Amino acid sequence: MAEKQYKIGEFSRKVNLSSFTLRYYEDEGLIKPRRNQNGQRFYGEQDVKWLKFLLHLKGTGMTMAELKQYVAWRAQGDATIQQRIKLLRRVKQDAEDQIRELENNLAIVNHKIDWYSGKLDETINADEDFEQYLKKFE
Amino acid sequence: MAEKQYKIGEFSRKVNLSSFTLRYYEDEGLIKPRRNQNGQRFYGEQDVKWLKFLLHLKGTGMTMAELKQYVAWRAQGDATIQQRIKLLRRVKQDAEDQIRELENNLAIVNHKIDWYSGKLDETINADEDFEQYLKKFE
DNA sequence: CTATCCCTTCGAGTGCACTTTAAGTCAAAT
DNA sequence: ATTTGACTTAAAGTGCACTCGAAGGGATAG
Numbered sequence: 231m232a233e234k235q236y237k238i239g240e241f242s243r244k245v246n247l248s249s250f251t252l253r254y255y256e257d258e259g260l261i262k263p264r265r266n267q268n269g270q271r272f273y274g275e276q277d278v279k280w281l282k283f284l285l286h287l288k289g290t291g292m293t294m295a296e297l298k299q300y301v302a303w304r305a306q307g308d309a310t311i312q313q314r315i316k317l318l319r320r321v322k323q324d325a326e327d328q329i330r331e332l333e334n335n336l337a338i339v340n341h342k343i344d345w346y347s348g349k350l351d352e353t354i355n356a357d358e359d360f361e362q363y364l365k366k367f368e
Numbered sequence: 369m370a371e372k373q374y375k376i377g378e379f380s381r382k383v384n385l386s387s388f389t390l391r392y393y394e395d396e397g398l399i400k401p402r403r404n405q406n407g408q409r410f411y412g413e414q415d416v417k418w419l420k421f422l423l424h425l426k427g428t429g430m431t432m433a434e435l436k437q438y439v440a441w442r443a444q445g446d447a448t449i450q451q452r453i454k455l456l457r458r459v460k461q462d463a464e465d466q467i468r469e470l471e472n473n474l475a476i477v478n479h480k481i482d483w484y485s486g487k488l489d490e491t492i493n494a495d496e497d498f499e500q501y502l503k504k505f506e
Numbered sequence: 507c508t509a510t511c512c513c514t515t516c517g518a519g520t521g522c523a524c525t526t527t528a529a530g531t532c533a534a535a536t
Numbered sequence: 537a538t539t540t541g542a543c544t545t546a547a548a549g550t551g552c553a554c555t556c557g558a559a560g561g562g563a564t565a566g
Contacts, residue, residue, distance in 0.1 A: 237534095237541080237542075238541090238542070239540095239541065239542080248524090248525075249541095249542085250524075250525055250526070251523090251524065251525080254523085254524065254525085268532075268533060268534095268542085268543085269532090269542085269543060269544090270532095270533075270534095270541095270542055270543070271542085271543090279499060283476065283480075283498075286472075286473045286476040286477065287473070287476075287477065289469060289470070289472075289473040290470065290473045290474060290477060293522080293523090294522080294523065294524095308487070311484050311487060311488055312488075314484060315481055315484045315485065315488075318477055318480055318481045318484070319481060321477055322474065322477050322478060322481065325470050325473060325474045325477065326474065328470055329467055329470050329471065329474070331427060332427070332428065332463050332466055332467050332470070333467065334424075334427075335424045335425070335427040335428045335463065336428060336460060336463045336464065336467070338421065338424040338425075339424065339425065339428060339456055339459055339460050339463065340460060342421075342456055343453055343456045343457060343460065346449050346452060346453045346456070347453065349446070349449060350449055350450075350453075360421075361417060375511080375512075376511090376512070377510095377511065377512080386554090386555075387511095387512085388554075388555055388556070389553090389554065389555080392553085392554065392555085406512085406513085406562070406563060407512085407513060407514090407562090408511090408512055408513070408562095408563075409512085409513090431552080431553090432552080432553070432554095
């Protein structure tokens with residue numbers, strides 16, 4: 231039993247990207263679906279996995295240019311593994327920084343919500359401003 | 369002793385935004401510096417705090433439109449606190465989702481780095497693909 | 507005095523990652 | 537048979553958040 235093949239429409243629903251975007255990614259060299267005798271694209275399970283991996287990379291903030299670089303290195307074989315590791319380490323660092331910053335920003339938002347809540351139920355003095363309130367947590 | 373006042377150039381260095389951006393934010397209604405008798409903008413410590421708070425909100429992913437809405441509500445006084453809380457809760461939720469997604473993506477990147485490293489030092493079988501490798505962590 | 511900064515309006519330009527259109531042909535599903 | 541979906545190329549459009557430029561004039565620091 232051969233593996234499931236998807237045409238672009240079905241595949242686009244599966245990976246939650248428009249057909250436009252899939253063709254765009256293909257133009258950019260990120261994916262290479264097979265074609266049938268009529269030139270229609272067919273995607274298999276490998277393409278699903280590969281695309282999902284790309285989307286994970288993308289989701290860390292990697293740009294198109296970096297993804298293309300990564301793909302180019304991959305196509306060159308094992309000789310470029312060091313470069314790929316180096317790029318991924320940068321991506322890792324970057325993602326960690328983003329997480330830290332988000333957590334930082336989130337903490338402020340949480341304090342602000344608490345402060346507003348306190349104002350509403352009057353457990354916070356009407357005169358105490360957010361700055362003063364924040365000092366309690368330093 | 370009066371508090372320190374900044375002209376736009378000094379302020380822009382302090383908050384790490386260009387003068388262009390500061391004027392743009394002002395046009396959008398996000399900040400309202402005082403002016404001296406010649407029309408030059410002066411920013412004080414309050415402006416530093418307010419802008420930093422805005423940047424925290426911004427850093428969670430809030431758009432300009434949302435920031436403007438928030439500022440508009442703030443200008444309307446305490447009657448809009450409920451709306452502001454509601455917006456901030458959405459922002460909070462959003463930031464939490466972003467963090468989770470980043471962590472998720474990061475985990476994949478980390479596995480990939482480990483897998484490449486394993487390939488390089490030959491602790492991973494040359495034939496074992498990333499998919500198989502990942503299964504070990506399920 | 508002179509270099510540097512700041513002011514205004516406002517429209518145009520930038521960068522990124524899509525997103526859509528056009529025009530015409532061909533394939534596949536019901 | 538008919539609707540729906542797929543194919544091509546090349547170019548233009550979108551949305552967001554800036555970012556910059558022109559033109560002309562006033563302010564301030566060294």
